[in-house]
Amino acid sequence: MITPLQQKRPSKKQKIQKTWQDEMRDAVSSAEELWSILKLPADKLESAQKACKLFPLKVPRDFISRMQVGDINDPLLRQVLPIEAETISDPNFKLDPVGDLDNNPVSGIVHKYHGRALLIATGACGVHCRYCFRRHFPYSEQTASKKEWQSALEYLSKDTSIHEVILSGGDPLTLSDAKLSQLFKALENIKHIKTIRIHTRQIVVLPSRVNADFLELLQSSTKNIVLVLHLNHANEFNPALAISLQKLSKLNVLLLNQAVLLKGVNDTKEQLINLSHALFAHKVLPYYLNVLDKVSGASHFALSLDTCKKLHKAIKARLPGYLVPKLVQDLAKKDSKTWLL
Numbered sequence: 001m002i003t004p005l006q007q008k009r010p011s012k013k014q015k016i017q018k019t020w021q022d023e024m025r026d027a028v029s030s031a032e033e034l035w036s037i038l039k040l041p042a043d044k045l046e047s048a049q050k051a052c053k054l055f056p057l058k059v060p061r062d063f064i065s066r067m068q069v070g071d072i073n074d075p076l077l078r079q080v081l082p083i084e085a086e087t088i089s090d091p092n093f094k095l096d097p098v099g100d101l102d103n104n105p106v107s108g109i110v111h112k113y114h115g116r117a118l119l120i121a122t123g124a125c126g127v128h129c130r131y132c133f134r135r136h137f138p139y140s141e142q143t144a145s146k147k148e149w150q151s152a153l154e155y156l157s158k159d160t161s162i163h164e165v166i167l168s169g170g171d172p173l174t175l176s177d178a179k180l181s182q183l184f185k186a187l188e189n190i191k192h193i194k195t196i197r198i199h200t201r202q203i204v205v206l207p208s209r210v211n212a213d214f215l216e217l218l219q220s221s222t223k224n225i226v227l228v229l230h231l232n233h234a235n236e237f238n239p240a241l242a243i244s245l246q247k248l249s250k251l252n253v254l255l256l257n258q259a260v261l262l263k264g265v266n267d268t269k270e271q272l273i274n275l276s277h278a279l280f281a282h283k284v285l286p287y288y289l290n291v292l293d294k295v296s297g298a299s300h301f302a303l304s305l306d307t308c309k310k311l312h313k314a315i316k317a318r319l320p321g322y323l324v325p326k327l328v329q330d331l332a333k334k335d336s337k338t339w340l341l
């Protein structure tokens with residue numbers, strides 16, 4: 001007979017909580033499985049499988065759970081959905097649209113703009129976004145892996161004009177807390193670096209990434225910490241993400257968001273206004289609204305510059321200034337991002 005106490009006690013299975021690494025390993029990586037979970041049209045599967053050969057599929061199950069079953073136009077699904085259009089080449093869309101490889105003084109460093117440098121901390125991501133401008137980046141050659149961090153760190157130490165390091169990738173928060181901690185310690189020793197900025201989508205797709213060790217690492221740093229999240233649609237918020245952002249907002253960390261304007265995802269003023277309101281409700285400020293980088297395989301997400309400007313004007317007319325992100329474009333051979341409005 002089961003007593004009420006036994007009923008309340010969690011089973012051994014329930015007690016084993018999945019870590020973010022478990023969730024990352026368990027991400028869906030086959031189009032067949034994605035099709036089966038979301039009940040997508042069978043006639044689109046073959047072309048999806050072809051597109052996956054160019055850029056593999058990877059979607060955490062937590063992120064899939066925020067999508068509408070049976071809706072191939074779901075705005076979250078569209079961001080990760082491999083489709084036939086990716087396999088048709090368009091001469092206006094390039095392998096390295098923002099010129100990262102022309103600004104690569106040592107392995108693992110991209111130094112394009114005065115005062116800040118980007119450290120490619122890892123090539124791994126928790127999710128594969130089909131619009132990603134680095135989908136063709138040669139990570140295996142360029143990633144500042146632990147052993148190569150040395151040359152990247154030496155470069156940062158020698159150039160005293162660099163006051164901000166941007167941890168990017170891939171997604172830097174796919175690194176373990178131990179590796180991240182080693183990187184933070186090394187950066188702590190470089191006195192002219194005042195700010196560590198982390199660009200991440202990992203927290204969005206895997207909110208469990210905000211664990212106690214990560215919070216402690218941020219809390220203990222003597223540098224200014226800026227966390228730039230990458231959310232493109234208000235539907236990306238779920239209760240787990242809300243809890244993680246609440247924990248982060250209690251620290252001395254600036255929380256910003258950078259979105260990309262994507263056809264079929266966030267190309268209406270209502271969607272963009274909802275995103276700004278949802279971000280603010282979670283103490284995140286909208287920072288940039290990027291025009292899509294013209295990367296090969298992503299032409300189906302492109303909106304004309306005129307449409308982007310009109311959308312921006314429309315949201316500006318409806319939101320207070322602090323909720324209007326800057327409309328920007330990343331162009332090769334420029335000394336900063338190009339502000340369009």
Ligand code: SF4
Nearest residue numbers: 125128129132170201
């Ligand atoms: S680098 Fe960012 S945008 Fe690109 S696939 Fe990874 S998470 Fe997505």
